[in-house]
Amino acid sequence: MSLTSPWLILFMPLVAAFAIAFGLHRHKVLASTVSLVAVWGGFLITCTYVPEAFSGDGSWAIRDSITWLRAGDMTFTYGILIDGLSLIMLLVVTGVGGLIHVYSLGYMHGDPGFSRFFASLSLFVFSMLGIVVAENFFQIFIHWELVGVSSYLLIGYYFRKDSAVAASNKAFLTNRVGDFGFLLGILMLFHAFGTADFAEMAQLVNQEGFLSQPAMELDVGGGHWVTTHGTFLWIAGALVFMGVMGKSAQFPLHVWLPDAMEGPTPVSALIHAATMVAAGVFLLARVFFLYMPSEIAMTIIAYIGLFTAFFAATIAVAQYDIKRVLAFSTLSQLGYMVMAIGLGGTDVAMYHLATHAFFKACLFLGAGSVIHAVHSNDMREMGALWRKMPLTFWTFLISTLALCGLPPFSGFWSKDGILHLTHAADAGPIVYWLPTITAVLTSFYMMRLLFMTFLGAPRYQGEPHESPPTMTMPLVVLAALAVIAGPVLFSQEVIETFRTITRPETAAPFEHIHGDVGTVLAAVLIFALGAIPAWLAFGKGVIDPDKVKAAMGPLHRFLENRWYIDEVYQWVVDNVQQNIARFCDGFDRIIVIGMLVNGSAWTARAGGAALARVQSGSVRVYVLFFLAGVAALLALNL
């Protein structure tokens, strides 16, 4: 194995996790060092691939695999597939992930579970990298679930708090609901293709006539149904998309993400901004060949993404918890990415995924820095922090502007790519306007957050001060990336290469990202439409937000309570699921046990009484009888 082996990228974090769990946990410094080395080592190895990957025509790839499981004719491999698409993800996961590791050194300093935190973090990185380099559906599902369990450990890190435990359960179970569909989809795809390997599947899909061949014949109720591969694929694809909706928190499986903010803030930055939630988007890009031939599947994806983007933005407007605003903003941005894929733009989706990872991780870490200083999540207990925490403020400001899509920050380029896609889609006024309206809302809630937290009058308790360098350094790096991940660093050419290598070969040719005057003006206008009301209400104080809130009455409550979706789910769990369980239990006790068993038990009671006399309570006698029997049988034989 050479020093730049892709297997090292994947397995170093796993080794680190085990080393910490079974030995190093007593030595905090050593534990965190091992964890950091594992993730940064992966980043460095990944970097060695970059020149080659970016210089080619997009066909660059590394593959290696072992046979993991063989049963009957079924063989599953476990392998490594690194092409342009997974290379970008690797860079994001190890790079942004690595910065978050550094930040955690400061943030978690002095926490009694310091070593456990880093062990979980390394386990998470291993799980996530497995998704990125997976070469088949089975492997990706394995890591999909492992990401689920490692995020369970991280979200429930403060396991003595009931709310943290509830949140970790909610995350795991909501994801399992999505994975129910995912697994079904995989079962169907395996049936149709006879393989789970991405490359082989893609080849089959693109084969002439494959889609019109029959995939399954069913005889139901006298009718004879023949399903073609085409039909089969969109159903399976939609089921796989359920898994994506779970991990990438798309409506209606989004409910776990805001609650998951119960985890330590670095966790929110790592898994809920940069990596785990991006897994779904990545998966869609990875298996785009499944969706491309099916208009129905693409439409479902586009509309789910579109709705999530809008819906989450409306909720973010009315939240007071700084991390929750960011959580709903994440939902909204993920909605953009998913929608972009539904509209055929895997390349812009991946571009937005990367830039979003930079500025959203920076925002979460900045929020963590603020929370660290004022010991509260509530923006009503902050304000005027910019003088006290200048580094946090400036990096936060940059990332906010990037998220709002203001030129020349990176978010402008990636979001413009998506908005351009919606305008060119020719799919009706909703697809045309709603993403743009959502962008205005984005500017509003982000500027509201900025004003409430850093400007205006101080409302905090105590004496907040700037965070230590381990925490501010990652902020600076991420903010810098948020600026230069646009064409400042990357020339237009590099961006186009980026898009080439993240796009499946067969996808439609893409529109170039526009940096012309019209687009810039439009972006500024969108920003201003959201930012000015936010400034008037929360910066300048011309408009009293409380009056607006009162005037909006029910609408505000509706948004503040997140469209009451959690309440609906809770009702279902309390009433439907609990009652089914209770009914089954009652059925078991009364019907099955009562009638069938005690009836027969009653008749047998007489026999039982007789038996009791024979037993005479002496095991010794029984054993002697038994041995005598054995001896007799042996004698018979001889």
Place this chain on the structure above:
Amino acid sequence: MDLLTLITFSPLVGVLAILFLPKNSKDAARTVAAAATFIPLVLATKMWMDFDTTTAAYQFVERVPWITSLGVDYHVGVDGLSVPLVWLTSLLLFLGVFASWKIEQGVKGYMMLLLLLEVGINGVFCSLDFFLFYVFWEIMLLPMYFLIGIWGGPRREYAAIKFFLYTLAGSVLMLLAIVGLYLAVDGRLESPFSIPELSALVSSGQLTGSNLVNEGVLFGWPFLKWVFVFLFIGFAIKVPVVPFHTWLPDAHVEAPTAISVILAGILLKLGTYGILRINLGMFPNVAPDFAFIGAMLGLIAIIYGACVAMAQTDFKRLVAYSSVSHMGYVLLGACAFTNEGLNGAAMQMFTHGTSSALLFLIVGVAYDRAHHREIDGFGGLAKLAPVYLGVTSIGMFAALGLPGMSGFVSEALVLFGAWQTYPVMASLAVLGIVITAAFILWTLQRVFLGPLNEKYDSENFPDVTGRELFTMIPLAFLCVLFGVVPGILLDILAPTMTQLTAALGGGG
């Protein structure tokens, strides 16, 4: 004497030794039992090592005429299906002795029964003669009855009688079927009970029972169908398949920890072993008529068992119902008649054997300290017992089918195999993994996480002891090992399962 005979009967040496120990020599009895269960474990390990995985033929075969007047042979041998189960039996009985270390009342009798139980179980797995199979099956029954009825909890007598009656009913059906087969063979075989020879005769279509009943039809059904159903019900009670399952929660709740471990880990597998070895292996031409019903029963067990488990407040009852659910996968996979399904079923028998045994040990640890099993009566134990939490997490995550744990591989194989034959049923079975995750995480939450229940402190709830760890670590290790390297197990199963699939005419 050859290997299998030694494995089966070596615990008897322990029985004899304990019998002649002076009264009240508790530690001596325990030590002898540990030694007497260690011998079969070593031998079974050797058997696994020496087993030739390239063939589906029975190995380590011994055959001596026994009851010549009936043509009964002492005929033993193992194939890929039985080797892992014999090994698991030997392991769990060995660990079971240590899990019983704290039993103070009637130690000698308890240990002797435990050793007899091992003789019976390994005897069943090794038997290649149906008569011998039945004899061992019955040998197993009584020790179990006494172990629950004498050393059990408050309602032990009720539970023991219920266990006894159910199992007896199953035995009676099996006996009827064996007698029927014997009569139908009508002297055409020199050894009319030989499982391989009977199988060959039945599959060749020459055994119809037409010598017994008119044209081999009895009450509108072919004779063999009746035999098949009698045997199936006999085994289904042991699995247990819903609706024959109600003896199981009661038996588990009342049984001492080690007995629950053996019950869940091994005894349930005897039922599915019988279904695979006898129902499918011996009657491949009848089995397809019942495949749909069998798969349906498997599906019902998966969903129903999980739903009932969700409503339980007693920790041990919850684990017992989760066993019902998990054993459903075995039935579903087996009845799909595909290579993946059968491999998955056979693997699930082993993986559930390790994970459920681990879970019952875990429940035992909590019960020994708190003297109750109410899930809501715990809370926040993670603080007091971090090592205990660690082991429990492995057991729980193995049970919920987390990848990297053995249960995932076997359940996935079952689902892949079943989907090819029964897509709708397999799809519904996937629901089981969601429900299972729910009740397992809620249990973990209510017992270990959240604020600490004030009733407990480090005095009355210390972390696991060395002895407890010694019983749990091997099982936890196996849960992970076969999840990461499933090939170790699948390689040994594969030839046998491929042969069985071919006999059943299934594809895949």
